[in-house]
Amino acid sequence: MWTWAHKFGSPGYFYALAGKVNPWLTALYIALFATGLYLGLVVAPTDYQQGDSYRIIFVHVPSAWMSMFVYVVMAVFAAIGLIWRLKLTAVLAKASAPLGASFTFLALATGSIWGKPMWGTWWVWDARLTSELILLFLYLGFMALQAAMPDRQTAWRAGAILLLVGVVNIPIIHFSVDWWYTLHQPATITKLGAPSIHPSMLVPLLIMAVAFKVFYLSLLLSRARAEILHRERRTRWVQELARSGQL
Amino acid sequence: MTEFLYMGGYGGYVWSAYGLCLLVLLANVIAARLRNHNARREVKKYTGREQ
Amino acid sequence: MRAQRRNRLFMVIFILIGIGIATALTLNAFRQNILFFFTPTQVVAGEAPSGHPFRIGGLVAVDSVERAAGSLKVHFDVTDTVNSVSVTYEGILPDLFKEGQGIVTKGILDGKGVFVASEVLAKHDENYMPPEAEHALRAAQTLQNNSDK
Helix, strand or coil, X not given: CHHHHHHHHCXXXXXXXXXXXXXXXXXHHHHHHHHHHHHHHHHCXXXXXXXXXXXXXXXXXXXXXXXXXXXXXXXXXXXXXXXXXXXXXXXXXXXXXXXHHHHHHHXXXXXXXXXXHHCCCCCCCCHHHHHHHHHHHHHHHHHHHHHHCCXXXXXXXXXXXXXXXXXXXHHHHHHHHHHCCCCCCCXXXXXXXXXXXXXXXXXXXXXXXXXXXHHHXXXXXXXXXXXXXXXXXXXXXXXXXXXXXXX | CHHHHHHHHCHHHHHHHHHHHHHHHXXXXXXXXXXXXXXXXXXXXHHHHHC | CXXXXXXXXXXXXXXXXXXXXXXXXXXXXXXXXXXXXXXXXXXXXXXXXXXXXXXXXXXXXXXXCEECCCCCEEEEEEECCCCEEEEEEECCCCCCCCCCCEEEEEEEECCCCCEEEEEEEEECCCCECCHHHHHHHHHHHHHHHHHHC
């Protein structure tokens, strides 16, 4: 277990492996997006209540799920990084932050675009929308911290603590629709019992959710590779790669 | 086709939501490529110096 | 080295537990305060603030919507099936607004117990299905109700 973790955690090994896997991931998310969009926009029927406006769900819900998922992943990296000091955790968390912030922004923006025709407003300060906005600030706060502190080690440690503190926001976002009266609807899929969405709409939604997840994984690996090269630019293995023309 | 774009009257909302997603995801792809490109250039600067 | 790692592990766990407790306490304190809206029953019982704006959430009562000809004025009752409050509003209603629909409306109670709304928002449920499925569902429910009788 430990030898495995150290081998995988070594920057050189990770760089090579990520480089090999990434073209496949790219092809996979393009295929998933194409299928999901076709099923969601063309094949899926109109909703009985919301007409065609409900189709925003196929980008809104995956973005919102990813906004929380990426944050939890970063918090796990933070915990591992603080306890075991694996170098790679800082790289992966730092590479995740702009991606998570993008998903959070998309969840808020597409929700707003959906809210205008259905609810009658772009924005309300209910518990769900407010806690999701706080999530965006957590991402931006982490990124600002990494950019502002001159020492990389101190910046990462401070950022990791911020990530761990902010993790309490995640259950608040998820359960806000049950704990308080909100304008936002309660959960359709992640609730006890069967999802209250017709299979013809559920399938494209799940495909889009997987597409978003693979997209995140692919971009995480790509950003992490760039960050590793930058950090290890003077090491022997990186220079070796450059000299042999494999970069 | 026009009916598809019309989206039962919600075309403006639906397409702007999807357009925004495309824009943001594409920007992320381009940013990641750019970072890799710059990192490689940076590495090669050191390679030249050592030789 | 090992002891140091264990100490760091304890520190992280300690921080997490501390934050958890602090949040639980805060949430508990907030529980009554972050109500986005009041129910008609609460309004009838006088629990809603009088004299300044608040929100009511409920269903638009069936057969209660009256639109004034030639203007955007509308009058309807909002109900939680136990109590109801009558509402007047002038403005554009959201697309989902209809009798039986869940809504949240912001406004102020006038002296006669009428809620003068400045904003009406629609609250939809978490169900998504094609219209045919909804018709079938409703037909099945009617059938069951009839057989229950």
